[in-house]
Amino acid sequence: MKTVLIGVGQAGGKVTSSLVEFDHDMGFESVRGALAVNTAEADLQPLSIDTVLVGQDRVKGHGVGGDNELGAEVMQSDIGEVLSALDGRITAEAEAIVVVAGLGGGTGSGGAPVLAKELNRVYEIPVYGLGILPGRGEGAMYKVNAGRSLKTLAREADATILIDNDAWHSSGESLEEGFDSINRSIARRVGLLFASGEAVEGVGESVVDTSEVINTLRSGGVAALGYASAEADDDADTNVNVVTSVTRNALLTGTSLPNATKADAALLVVAGKPERISRKGVERARKWLEEETGSMQVRGGDFPIDSERLASLVLLGGVERSERLEEFMQQAKEAREEAQRQEQEQDEADKLFQNDDLDSLI
DSSP states (O other): OOEEEEEEHHHHHHHHHHHHHHHHHHTOOOEEEEEEEESBHHHHTTOSSOEEEOOHHHHTTBOOTTOHHHHHHHHHHTHHHHHHHHTTTSOTTOOEEEEEEESSSSHHHHHHHHHHHHHHHHOSSOEEEEEEEOOTTSOHHHHHHHHHHHHHHHHHSSEEEEEETTTTOOTTOOHHHHHHHHHHHHHHHHHHHHHTTTSOSSOOSSBOOHHHHHHHTTTOSEEEEEEEEEEOOSSGGGGHHHHHHHHHHHHHTSBSSTTOOOOSEEEEEEEEOGGGOOHHHHHHHHHHHHHHHTOSOEEEEEEEOOOSEEEEEEEEEOOTTOHHHHHHHHHHHHHHHHHHHHHHHHHHHHHHHTOTTSOOOO
């Protein structure tokens, strides 16, 4: 899939930069353009891709401070500047636009849905969201922002691939190391998905193409991506169990949204050397996915690449029934209610302080 990536906010810019770097290092050439958009000038400076600073008249390059309503307003007022920066990047060869954002901050969570809506109005190709949920240990504000943003982004984008920040985080890492590790994991998994069928080593028996990715995401709403890999034998006949086991691991333990197993549609991509990919294994894995996801729309195919391992990518379309997603939305609701309660208590305290019936202490 030939994509144009637009990172919004700090996390969005970093993930987009990682995706571009991975695509370049692998020689896939599936990323045909990239841009990072932010309200904080300092967050744009380290990036190796082209950037646009928005909201200068409102926040003077200092960011929106986690205020996603302000993030949405800034994007709406400066949308023309962003579209101008995209001139020449979204060409006739582009097959999809991907808006990348962390959904917990201010610029990404507020600006990404606004941008997705405008891009859908202007361009005829699909506009997808790649949204990153805040981890369980992050503050209430981030959960509230993400809950609101996700509902809006899922409505405005053609589909939104959701990534739980805790899903691909390794234990024992510092916070900064954890974010860097997550960015690399996202780049490897999402980058492989977008590159499927674009640049291949050898000829597979049934190579995945762009239409299969688009059709899997056609139901819209929220999507998830699973990934797992393992060492493989030189002989395909001995790799039947390897293919089936990595597919099971990709769905059951390696998804971007833990416990997301029920889906409207699914796509299985088995990547590796063509001579190592077992057709019997792929077919067995595809049938298992049908049973496990409860969907009869399960597509499957190869992604021939030069690797000593076999990897399984499982794209799930329509995973709104996910336990993790329901849990997160409930947490976001509770965090919002708690914030409203505290705000109400503060208002009452302010009114008491301003009561003219009380004498001043001084």
